[in-house]
Amino acid sequence: MSEPEVVRHPDDEALASAVADELARQIQSAVAERGVAHVVLTGGGIGIKSLIKLREVSDRIGLDWSAVHLWWGDERFLPDRDRDRNETQACEALIDHVGVPSHQVHPMPSSDGADGDQVDHAGTRYSQELAVAARGAGPVPAFDVCLLGVGPDAHVASLFPGLPQVHDDEAAAVGVHDSPKPPPQRVTLTLPSIRAARQVWLLAAGQSKADAVRLGLAGGSVDEAPVAGARGSERTVFWLDEDAASRI
Numbered sequence: 001m002s003e004p005e006v007v008r009h010p011d012d013e014a015l016a017s018a019v020a021d022e023l024a025r026q027i028q029s030a031v032a033e034r035g036v037a038h039v040v041l042t043g044g045g046i047g048i049k050s051l052i053k054l055r056e057v058s059d060r061i062g063l064d065w066s067a068v069h070l071w072w073g074d075e076r077f078l079p080d081r082d083r084d085r086n087e088t089q090a091c092e093a094l095i096d097h098v099g100v101p102s103h104q105v106h107p108m109p110s111s112d113g114a115d116g117d118q119v120d121h122a123g124t125r126y127s128q129e130l131a132v133a134a135r136g137a138g139p140v141p142a143f144d145v146c147l148l149g150v151g152p153d154a155h156v157a158s159l160f161p162g163l164p165q166v167h168d169d170e171a172a173a174v175g176v177h178d179s180p181k182p183p184p185q186r187v188t189l190t191l192p193s194i195r196a197a198r199q200v201w202l203l204a205a206g207q208s209k210a211d212a213v214r215l216g217l218a219g220g221s222v223d224e225a226p227v228a229g230a231r232g233s234e235r236t237v238f239w240l241d242e243d244a245a246s247r248i
């Protein structure tokens, strides 16, 4: 696992622009080197802002999306197209406007889909989809970049402090029943799946994230701060604005 690096920008606008520029570069180099790019998207304020900026970068440079696969780190288990779903927000911000082939967009299940209201089944279904894409090379593809927002409580994806999913080292994705942040039912990648990524990028903006960032960089207990367990195999980058970086 890699040691975390810190990249600081003055405010959330500059931060989102920098994330978008670098993500476009990483997509291009993954496709050039391996013929495919697997990117994990996040929800949250700065996560969605970065996708809006990525759409602008994509338009500007003519980014080729034909070999890009999009995954999610977590999802709120709600009906398809619900405005609070991370997928809905990512589609509005980016996906509906760029040319990613639809079979390469891999949303987590919705609560009105094939699993009905069975969020654990939804986690299993997503694990199976990840395994198929990994083509026998492991439980999940080696994601090129895994984007993760950071909650004020130090959660990443839908791995919340003190909840059992933080310690799941068998499943690739699992259901969450009692998230302290609404909605209570969610689907999330587990920490081993996140750690399979070449690069893990933690995105945080605002004073409310400053303590979580400090704990995440310190690398202590994942029970207390799940963000402390989010590390990439090659690179881990904390992308921060000055407010989020204020307690480092």
Ligand SMILES: O=C1O[C@H](COP(=O)(O)O)[C@@H](O)[C@H](O)[C@H]1O
Residues within 6 Å of the ligand: 042, 043, 044, 045, 046, 047, 074, 075, 076, 086, 148, 149, 150, 151, 152, 156, 157, 158, 181
């Ligand atoms: O609920 C969620 O929250 C986190 C962080 O969101 P933020 O608005 O505080 O930045 C996000 O990363 C996660 O994907 C989402 O489901």
